[in-house]
Amino acid sequence: MKEIFAGGAPPAPAALAAKVRTLAPSMTRSMQRVAEAVAGDPAGTAALTVTGLAELTGTSEATVVRTARLLGYPGYRDLRLALAGLAAQQQSGRAPAVTADIAVDDPIADVVAKLAYDEQQTLADTAAGLDTVQLGAAVSALAAARRVEVYGVAASGLVAQDLVQKLLRIGQVAHAHSDPHLAVTNAVTLRAKDVAIAITHSGSTGDVIEPLRVAFEHGATTVAITGRPDGLVSQYADHILTTSTARESELRPAAMSSRTSQLLVVDCLFVGVAQRTYETAAPALAASYEALAHRHSPRGGGGSR
Amino acid sequence: MKEIFAGGAPPAPAALAAKVRTLAPSMTRSMQRVAEAVAGDPAGTAALTVTGLAELTGTSEATVVRTARLLGYPGYRDLRLALAGLAAQQQSGRAPAVTADIAVDDPIADVVAKLAYDEQQTLADTAAGLDTVQLGAAVSALAAARRVEVYGVAASGLVAQDLVQKLLRIGQVAHAHSDPHLAVTNAVTLRAKDVAIAITHSGSTGDVIEPLRVAFEHGATTVAITGRPDGLVSQYADHILTTSTARESELRPAAMSSRTSQLLVVDCLFVGVAQRTYETAAPALAASYEALAHRHSPRGGGGSR
DNA sequence: GTCACTCCTGAAAGATATTTTCGGGTCCGG
DNA sequence: CCGGACCCGAAAATATCTTTCAGGAGTGAC
Numbered sequence: 044m045k046e047i048f049a050g051g052a053p054p055a056p057a058a059l060a061a062k063v064r065t066l067a068p069s070m071t072r073s074m075q076r077v078a079e080a081v082a083g084d085p086a087g088t089a090a091l092t093v094t095g096l097a098e099l100t101g102t103s104e105a106t107v108v109r110t111a112r113l114l115g116y117p118g119y120r121d122l123r124l125a126l127a128g129l130a131a132q133q134q135s136g137r138a139p140a141v142t143a144d145i146a147v148d149d150p151i152a153d154v155v156a157k158l159a160y161d162e163q164q165t166l167a168d169t170a171a172g173l174d175t176v177q178l179g180a181a182v183s184a185l186a187a188a189r190r191v192e193v194y195g196v197a198a199s200g201l202v203a204q205d206l207v208q209k210l211l212r213i214g215q216v217a218h219a220h221s222d223p224h225l226a227v228t229n230a231v232t233l234r235a236k237d238v239a240i241a242i243t244h245s246g247s248t249g250d251v252i253e254p255l256r257v258a259f260e261h262g263a264t265t266v267a268i269t270g271r272p273d274g275l276v277s278q279y280a281d282h283i284l285t286t287s288t289a290r291e292s293e294l295r296p297a298a299m300s301s302r303t304s305q306l307l308v309v310d311c312l313f314v315g316v317a318q319r320t321y322e323t324a325a326p327a328l329a330a331s332y333e334a335l336a337h338r339h340s341p342r343g344g345g346g347s348r
Numbered sequence: 349m350k351e352i353f354a355g356g357a358p359p360a361p362a363a364l365a366a367k368v369r370t371l372a373p374s375m376t377r378s379m380q381r382v383a384e385a386v387a388g389d390p391a392g393t394a395a396l397t398v399t400g401l402a403e404l405t406g407t408s409e410a411t412v413v414r415t416a417r418l419l420g421y422p423g424y425r426d427l428r429l430a431l432a433g434l435a436a437q438q439q440s441g442r443a444p445a446v447t448a449d450i451a452v453d454d455p456i457a458d459v460v461a462k463l464a465y466d467e468q469q470t471l472a473d474t475a476a477g478l479d480t481v482q483l484g485a486a487v488s489a490l491a492a493a494r495r496v497e498v499y500g501v502a503a504s505g506l507v508a509q510d511l512v513q514k515l516l517r518i519g520q521v522a523h524a525h526s527d528p529h530l531a532v533t534n535a536v537t538l539r540a541k542d543v544a545i546a547i548t549h550s551g552s553t554g555d556v557i558e559p560l561r562v563a564f565e566h567g568a569t570t571v572a573i574t575g576r577p578d579g580l581v582s583q584y585a586d587h588i589l590t591t592s593t594a595r596e597s598e599l600r601p602a603a604m605s606s607r608t609s610q611l612l613v614v615d616c617l618f619v620g621v622a623q624r625t626y627e628t629a630a631p632a633l634a635a636s637y638e639a640l641a642h643r644h645s646p647r648g649g650g651g652s653r
Numbered sequence: 654g655t656c657a658c659t660c661c662t663g664a665a666a667g668a669t670a671t672t673t674t675c676g677g678g679t680c681c682g683g
Numbered sequence: 684c685c686g687g688a689c690c691c692g693a694a695a696a697t698a699t700c701t702t703t704c705a706g707g708a709g710t711g712a713c
Contacts, residue, residue, distance in 0.1 A: 071690060089429060093671055103692040108672060119671065124394060124432040131433030145619060147626050151487065152480045154619050159475035159612060163468045170464035175457045182456065197640075198513060201506045205607070208503060212601075247644040296517075296633065299615055302510070307464060310604055314450060314459050317599055321452050325598060338553060376661055398700055408663040413701060424700065668701070
């Protein structure tokens, strides 16, 4: 008894169930029991050792090994590996049922999956819908700017701060405003080489539009990052960057996906500017990194050894 | 603060590459070599025995086993099984599409595509690596909290504010701190039913750890959102939520992906809490939405038609 | 600069798991 | 009823994985 198995077949990848059925007639009773268990529950079987599977099927280790051989594997170890692969495939196969809305009684694992999926979707949409010409123009304006002012309130205010934090790290003069009064008084002082950016999902947030209008009228280059390019804010914007709008629901406020979208746009702006001003940006980034190292404790997992 | 390894995570099925990246900094040199080989070629590695992998990486069997343990598996055998599953998934599934790093002379369209892809990847990794048990525990604590304090500086400070903004909208009493002194003086007043959350990518930001420690010692429930579950911050955390770490580069600072990852975690926390407190959260959300409507101009696209 | 200390590291012993061997048992045909 | 072929599982043999232990490199303190 040497090569019994089907025509020198290589280790079957996924066609295992089929192979079991094909070979079943040529199997002995005990081997059939083993093969059946294997085909019926790959995942469960993959978790078992030879002895375990032997006990489960009421047979012996030897029989299990013989079955594995018959199925085309060098031994049980390899069958088990293939089984694990099969299980993983099946697992991932039936995944994408996450399109549903988040419900009140969703288990926490579903919430994680759905949120992650939605935000991924938002990113894809944003990237697809972003006008690279407008983006390039905005980057050019920023790279040449003497001073940058960013307006945003609530969730968009955080995005504004994020952009400012980044710009500061590459040596740009930037400031974020969430106080509309201060923003306006500041906008009055802007001039031709300056850039003002308004971030508003709705495109109609008065507290943000007003300072942008003032900046616009004082000759600054103005940029709007909004989900509504037809909104009021666009009237005062030289460049409009459109963020995507995902469906919202009671448990998933619009702020969530608009924030994700806005952040991607802001990241693109930052990287674009960093590219254009690489000569000064690179050392500045390095320096800021260096300076922050001291704020971290030297011990306790901080050092990468 | 108990187990050193990643929050007692169950064997990760597909989040292996992410886990490797997350844990890599806390690994020793030899273990990193092993982890690298494993992450780089799951299929090839799955075919090797402990001894084989040890030889391939120029280390010893002991080191291989240690690495497997660190990655959350009981031993090498189980890691190998997971690897086989991963390989099978990759085989059948999508193209990995390894994105190159962002270069200084990349056209703007490439920058957008790469950033979007990287952030999507970060989201997937985070979702896969998030310990839902820890998350559930944190949600429970938050839902029952009398008062919530969130600590974070720099980029993490914005995430902290984002969480607070959300919690406020569903009627929770929450506050964000970026001033370490104020944070500490505030932490002193926390008591048993209160929750303190520290957000730090490095896990070793003193300005954030200190208030968390104080809160911990005063009996508050403490949560750490960090990319380094082995970091100092974990010593004072009742619940540890691990964010994922993407490879960074000169033009793509770590802050970018860690922020994305942190925001996903924060969103999950928020939705979880909103679910648990639906009775009060839903009307509060509706009310805040209503109240904000007046801040938008009635004309010019403000109304949703 | 030196010393003490911690922690990494691999060799080898020890424990498990897998494969092989071997003999009893069963079934069938004569 | 008897002989032969072939299943089958217990146990030995082997391979693989895990644990222990001591040497050694790197690090911080003095």
